[in-house]
Amino acid sequence: MLTQQTVASILLSKADKVFIAYSGGVDSHVLLHLVCSVEQLKSKTTAVYINHGLQKEAEQWALHCEAVSLDLGIKFQCINVNVQKATGQSLEEIAREARYAAFKALLESHGILLLAQHREDQMETVLLQLFRGAGVKGLSGMPLSAVFGRGKMLRPFLDISKNEIICYAEKNKLQWIEDPSNKSDTFDRNFLRNQIIPQLKDRWPALDKTIARSARHCAKSEHISQSLAEQLLNRVFNERDQTLDISQLMDLDINQQQLVIRQWFQVMKLRMPSEKKLERILSEVVQAKASANPEIHEQGHYIKRYRNRLYCLNQVIIGQVIENKVWLDEARRIDLNNGFSLTREDSLEGIPKTLWHKSEISIKFREGSEKIKLPGRNGHHSLKNLFQEKAIPPWERSQIPLVYLNNQLAAISDLWISADFYSADKVECYQLNYSGNEL
Secondary structure, three states: OOOOHHHHHHHHHOOOEEEEEOOOOHHHHHHHHHHHOOHHHHOOEEEEEEEOOOOOOHHHHHHHHHHHHHHOOOEEEEEEOOOOOOOOOOHHHHHHHHHHHHHHHHOOOOEEEEOOOOHHHHHHHHHHHHHOOOOHHHHOOOOOEEEEOOEEEEOOOOOOOHHHHHHHHHHOOOOOOOOHHHHOOOOHHHHHHHHHHHHHHHHOOOHHHHHHHHHHHHHHHHHHHHHHHHHHHHHHEEOOOOEEEHHHHHOOOHHHHHHHHHHHHHHOOOOOOOHHHHHHHHHHHHOOOOOOOOEEEEOOEEEEEEOOEEEEEEHHHHHOOOOOEEEOOOOOEEEOOOOEEEEEEEEOOEEEHHHHHOOOEEEEOOOOOOEEEOOOOOOEEEHHHHHHHOOOOHHHHOOOOEEEEOOEEEEEOOOEEOOOOOEOOOOOEEEEEEEEOOO
């Protein structure tokens, strides 16, 4: 039953700010009305209308939402978002992502976003996921509470029926917007809502309750699965380069391997791979011969292997050309256009400061025939052989900076210093440090 207590529990979260996703429809209007009935919530709440610009009535609806909010004595904000359909994504998906991005930008620490999705919405979500062949995570439906941006997302109506919402709205004589697009069966959710669910509920009237219960069971299973996935990933994951140890991965059974790959994708902030793509990663890359050089392209990344490690590489970073640079004498650090920097650090061995400061320092990158003489080793060594000794993947080698003093190769990043420029005599020297700019 819808009462003040439905939303009053939000006070327990001690939220500094509360935002309501207010579309003007009956669900969000009832949520707004209930929140306004709790004085402690009302004073910290803002109703937010997201204008996707997809319908001609959008501006008129924004005005309606503003008028309702002001009449209730609550703050109002309208946010315009740009919705452009991308290849492989539905308009619904693009609009949802744009809407959520706008909400995330609003939330600060301890902020809360309230959504008015109810039990029938949960039923539709679970059925759509089922039709798309989703796993346990998808069949868990929408969570009641979740971390969202720098705050939290809550769905206080998730176990409330649509009928209860309508009854509350009629009892309190609320005026809401009826979106005409909801009658169109073009979108999957509308087709399901308008054509399929009424027939299902004629046969099984309590369908929304039973599906919601199944979703809760799936959510519990997903929680256990997620915990296991994190444990398994920790066994095989190298945090420094975000790679997987292939030998340790192969020690797991096939179901655990798939679980680890999915968890890895989550850590890399990529969408879950399809079942077919997952099978290809394991069969074509993970299980490939050590001498092979297979790769699979996925979401702007390459899945590759090298020396018992599985890599997920951004195609932009792999393909970019890095510029040669001159390292000015007064600069302690030089930034490169690959997102990394070289920094000179004080040391009692390395390149003598007197030699460094009287030389012209330049940063270049491999052309293919470079050789270097190393302290304590005989002869000159090609960079190719040194990189192989160091197990540096082929795609990284062209991006490793070479440091030249007066056009002579003096150092290879922070890996090696040429014997011709190296001193261990405890004099003032520089050592180099190569690291990401974000560090």
